[in-house]
Each structure stands twice: as structure tokens, then as C-alpha cells.
Amino acid sequence: MTVSMSTLRVMVRVSAARRPKGSIRERGGSLQVRLFSGRDPVTGKDVYLTATIPGMDKAAWDKADDKLAEFRTQVNKQRSAESSVTLGYAIDEWMRLTEIEHSTRKTYDGYIERTIRPVLGSLPARKVDARTLESFYTELRRCRVRCDGTPFIEKHKKKGDHDCVKEQCRPHKCSPLAASTVRQIHSIISGTLAAATRWGWITDNQAHVAKRPKQKPPEPKPPTSAEAARLVEEAFEMDEDWGVLVWLAMTTGMRRGELCALRFSHVDLDAEVIDLRRNWVLGQEKGTKTHQIRRIALDSETVALLRQHRDRIADRTRSLGQKFTDDLFVFTGTLKRNRLHVEPYSPNAVTQRYKDMATRLSIDTHLHALRHYSATELLTAGVDLPTVAGRLGHGGGGATTLRVYAAWVAASDRKAAEILGSRMPKRAPK
Known part of the structure; x- marks a missing residue:
């Protein structure tokens, strides 16, 4: 069945009349579905759900209508969820109930108060999705104070009288958080959302699918x-x-x-x-x-x-x-x-x-x-991996030792091969 362009334009107007929110528009031989889903809590920019449907025939329009309906259901589900618990409250409950070491708890408290709560604390936990988290992590890897790129003077004191000369205030220079720090922040959020899921406050933990910064490979540098x-x-x-x-x-x-x-x-x-x-x-x-x-x-x-x-x-x-x-x-x-x-x-x-x-x-x-010196000297001398791991107190049966000291394990393996080769009977060349 072929559809004339005039008929398609009528369909666009009828479809638009039926859709008080969202739109379907023609883009280079395809249909683009677009629906406003709210503001990014990290950047403050409008966020849209979008999809491209190939073709412009009736079947393509039907698929576009279905996709727009799917987007509306997704947005309405977020807005009408039963629980309105904020991420900040969920974090407080998780920190109160979870069992972690005192030193770890002190570190987490710092990350929560300085970094997480000011940005995401007031956001409903159900709205903390993978995109929000990835946007948050990207901002932290760019600048730890999440500046907007506009030059400003960093002040050392926030309250009371302030003397920039005395306090040695200086122009702001972006300083990113380390990837390992952002991964720890992710662990806090992920643990909180996992608990919120168990407690029935949200339906799923979006932190499980959010992309974290890659863990930097260990680079031990022992003294010679x-x-x-x-x-x-x-x-x-x-x-x-x-x-x-x-x-x-x-x-x-x-x-x-x-x-x-x-x-x-x-x-x-x-x-x-x-x-x-x-x-x-x-x-x-x-x-x-x-x-x-x-x-x-x-x-x-x-x-x-x-x-x-x-x-x-x-x-x-x-x-x-x-x-x-x-x-x-x-x-x-x-x-x-x-x-x-x-x-x-x-x-x-x-x-x-x-x-x-x-x-x-x-x-x-x-x-x-x-x-590192102790570990590498032992491995280079040919001491087996489990023994070295045991002396260092590494868990995982030597997996951690192998990951950190892979280069020295390889050198130890080469030495073992040479020892074994030296013990084999010599073969005269033909």
C-alpha cells in the first residue's frame, strides 16, 4: 500500500493532535520519535528520550506511535512511582544499617557530604538512572567541583569577612577526581540503590548498568x-x-x-x-x-x-x-x-x-x-605465587598478586623454563 505525501502530512497533524507530549517528525527518510523526560540533575539541561524508525510508510508510522507510547509509559512510571524517597535519605539508611570498617565509613562520609549529597541528595531514588550516574561521573572526572567552565576565584573561606590577599585566593583550575575515587563513589550509590530495591522503595538498581571509570592497571615501582x-x-x-x-x-x-x-x-x-x-x-x-x-x-x-x-x-x-x-x-x-x-x-x-x-x-x-620490593624480589628469585601471596596477605588464592605483579610472574616463569631446560639431556645437532 502506497501513501501520498499529502496523506502523510494529514497523518502528522492528526498524530500531533493526539499527542499532547512528544513528537514524531520526518528526518532524512526516517521518523524521529522524541519525548521530554525531565531535566538532568547534574547539568540542568533538558533530557529527551529519542528513537529513529527507518522508513516513512504506514508501518513505520505505526512503529513510531508504539515507540512514543512506550516512552510515555516509561516517563509516567517514573513520575507516578509509589516511593518518593530521596537518594540522600536512602544513603543515610544504608550507612546506618550496613556493616563496614570504621576507616571505610569515615572515607564514605566524606564522599557523601562533599560530592554526592550536594548534587543527587534531593533527587528521588527512583529517578537515579544510568544516564544520570554516567553524567555525574563524567562531570567529576572533568572537575571535582563541577564548575560550568566560567573563570572564577576560589575562596578559601565561605563565611564571614574575607581577604583574598591574606587567604591567597587564586583563579580556579579544574582538577578531576581520580578514577579510583569515582569508583568508590559509585560503590556507595550502587550499595544504596541495591538496598532500596530490597526494601521495596524502587523497582530496580540502575547503578548495575551504569558505566564506571575503568580501573587503572596496577603499576608497582619497587626500588632497585x-x-x-x-x-x-x-x-x-x-x-x-x-x-x-x-x-x-x-x-x-x-x-x-x-x-x-x-x-x-x-x-x-x-x-x-x-x-x-x-x-x-x-x-x-x-x-x-x-x-x-x-x-x-x-x-x-x-x-x-x-x-x-x-x-x-x-x-x-x-x-x-x-x-x-x-x-x-x-x-x-x-x-x-x-x-x-x-x-x-x-x-x-x-x-x-x-x-x-x-x-x-x-x-x-x-x-x-x-x-612491592619484597614481592618482586621473591618472584624474581623463583618463589611460587601462592607463597608470595600468603606472605603479603593477598586473598583470592594469588589472583591479586598475579594482577599486581604480572610482569614479575612472567619473569619468574622464564627463569623456571631455563632451569628446566638446563636439566634436560643435551641433543646433538643433526
């Missing part, structure tokens, strides 16, 4: 053997206690919080092992990061250093009239007479002291790189 030797020598020159801490970080791959939380009762010098079960985070002693209790074997040189360290601390505490017990911390940063080794070394203080030491030596490194 020569740099490691210079670092540990400098550490012992500074003081013996600090030297032992740096040495232990190198030889065991312990995390800084694990080093700070280490007590003498966790070190069995006769069995030559460390029973690692505690971590120090934000002024609190807690379980290890992966909630695993692991035992790390010690080499004879490390055992000898720890014996000397233990004797030194015992003499020091007794000389100050303090009783030495195995419950004391192995490392401390305080020199208070009555608190010597009763309080642990602050993880932040350890990081800063190490960074200052490396800077003096003109070595571009950081404390966590000693953990």
Missing part, C-alpha cells in the same frame, strides 16, 4: 636492589629502631598499619615467625586488612636484628623504671617516659619519615614500595 641497600643503610644510620622497622618492611612485605600494630607477643624468635593478626588504622587497633591471620617466616639475619632490638627496648624501658612486657609495641614514635612502646608508631608519621629519608637520598620512592 642498589636503592634498597642505600635506604636501609641510611635508616640504621638515623637510629637502630628505625633501621629495624625499614629492614622488616623490606624482608616481610608487611603493610605499614601491620608494622605499627606489631607487639612483641606476636614475634616468636625461637620459631622464627611473626604471627600477624592486627592492624593500626586511624588511631585504632583492628584486624588485618583482609581479616586474615597469617604467619610469616623470618630469615636468620632478621631474627638476629629483632633479638637485638628486643634487648635494646627491654633495657631502655627498665632504665626508665618501666616494666618490659611482651604486650609492648615493637615500634613506637613517642619518647614520653611513661608511654615508651605503650603507644604504637603513627602510620602517617612512619610514611612521612620514610619519604623525608628517601628525598634526602634523591630516591623517588615511598613506603608502600617496600612491599
